[in-house]
Amino acid sequence: MPISFEGxxxxxxxxxISRAFYTNILDQEVLADHGPxxxxxxxxxxxxxxxxxxxxxxxxxxxxxxxxxxxxxLYFESPELDETWAKIERDWKDIIHPILVAPWGQRGFRLHDxxxxxxxxxxxxxxLIRRLLDTGLSPDEITNQTSLPxxxxxxxxxxx
Numbered sequence: 022m023p024i025s026f027e028g029x030x031x032x033x034x035x036x037x038i039s040r041a042f043y044t045n046i047l048d049q050e051v052l053a054d055h056g057p058x059x060x061x062x063x064x065x066x067x068x069x070x071x072x073x074x075x076x077x078x079x080x081x082x083x084x085x086x087x088x089x090x091x092x093x094x095l096y097f098e099s100p101e102l103d104e105t106w107a108k109i110e111r112d113w114k115d116i117i118h119p120i121l122v123a124p125w126g127q128r129g130f131r132l133h134d135x136x137x138x139x140x141x142x143x144x145x146x147x148x149l150i151r152r153l154l155d156t157g158l159s160p161d162e163i164t165n166q167t168s169l170p171x172x173x174x175x176x177x178x179x180x181x
Contacts, residue, residue: 028064029095031138032088036069038135043067046113047097047140065095089137098145105142106130125167126153150177 033039040059043049053060057069071084099105106120109132117131117139129143144152146169153163160174167174 028066029093030058030066030068030073031093031095031136032070032073032085033067033134033136034070034088035135036067039067042113042135046109047142063097089133089139091137091139094131094139094141095134097140097142099142100145100148102128102130102142102144102148109142126163127167146173147177147180150174154178 036057036059040051040054043061044051050062051059052062057072059067061067070088074082074084102120109130110116110119113132115133115137117133120128120130122128123143127143127146127149129141131139131141134140146167149167150163150169150173153166154160154177158166160171160178163169163174164171
């Protein structure tokens with residue numbers, strides 16, 4: 022019996038506000054809009070919280086009074102991280118931190134969506150590997166720093 026993961030569905034207070042955030046601020050394309058439930062082409066969903074709790078719990082559970090609680094993160098990547106950061110910084114105010122370099126070397130930044138879910142936008146791993154190669158690190162050194170498999174690092178290094 023195969024089971025495939027299709028993506029997270031996050032509950033939101035106002036599906037219209039959240040849809041506008043994800044489409045206008047994060048440039049996500051809608052795959053399907055069912056009113057209180059919106060699917061995005063990248064594989065995540067937003068669901069109007071009061072409708073979701075009614076459907077999931079058949080009216081036997083109250084709608085959550087608080088949604089995003091800094092305990093869940095949606096992760097996105099952008100090959101143009103600096104340009105993406107400039108747009109987010111200009112168009113959105115609820116920013117957690119600007120572009121930082123993680124201990125494994127990947128650049129990224131975080132913000133909150135309208136319901137306080139954490140959103141991370143990072144550089145794609147092939148870009149990270151190419152950037153580290155450009156600093157003179159060997160594939161073995163990159164694997165040691167990033168914990169990425171040497172086969173993946175070597176494949177990216179050979180595509181350079």
